[in-house]
Amino acid sequence: MALLSIAGLTVRYGAVEAVKGVDLQVERGELVALLGANGAGKSSTLNAIVGLADTAAGKVLLHDADITGQPTETLVRRGITLAPEGRRVFAGLTVAKNLRIGAYCRAGDLAESYARVFELFPILKDRRNQLAGTLSGGQQQMLAIGRALMIEPEILLLDEPSLGLAPQIVDTIFELIARLRKGGITILLVEQNVAMALDIVDRGYVMAGGRIVAAGSAEDLKSSNIVEEAYLGAH
Secondary structure, three states: OOOEEEEEEEEEEOOEEEEEEEEEEEOOOOEEEEEOOOOOOHHHHHHHHOOOOOOOEEEEEEOOEEOOOOOHHHHHHOOEEEEOOOOOOOOOOEHHHHHHHHOOOOOOOOHHHHHHHHHHOHHHHHOOOOEHHHOOHHHHHHHHHHHHHOOOOOEEEEEOOOOOOOHHHHHHHHHHHHHHHHOOOEEEEEEOOHHHHHHHOOEEEEEEOOEEEEEEEHHHHHOOOHHHHHHHOOO
């Protein structure tokens, strides 16, 4: 049984069909990429999974239980969390308070969760009392991921974590994602940096025009021209 399954997922914005019958699965412990050019439907797929976009058709299953269309706060409590595109930290709050918001649905002592995040991102520990809006772009991305980890999720969704970052910082972010996977966290990664994504993921799906046009192991996708064709609009 897959941890997360999507079957026939369709997302519409008015008359525009952004996602067209997408099927994908993520097994426990896997790091899976969802690749494609801008406008391919990747972020809409993630948003539908977490209840931020309405599902026009299809199903989202967690542990074989239908969670389609459930409110986002319910899905967070069930263990699905998203580090969104653009980071979206609370600029006027401290690093520590941003992390606390990530665990809003958890009761009790959060010391272990803070410790785990600070172990992954030592710079956040050093700057825990600093306003999030004064962090660099890379540090804000670390904060967005750390905030998503505060609920100790079953599956972590990452939407374009390298977007807008300097190349050296991108390297750091991908190293951290690889560490999370080695630590046993299940991850579905949306990313435009195909080469770097395929260096760290187990499997990948390629989207174009709202559809899955290819799927396979990282090695299979590296050796195929299907990814390049999808980015160039051949589909």
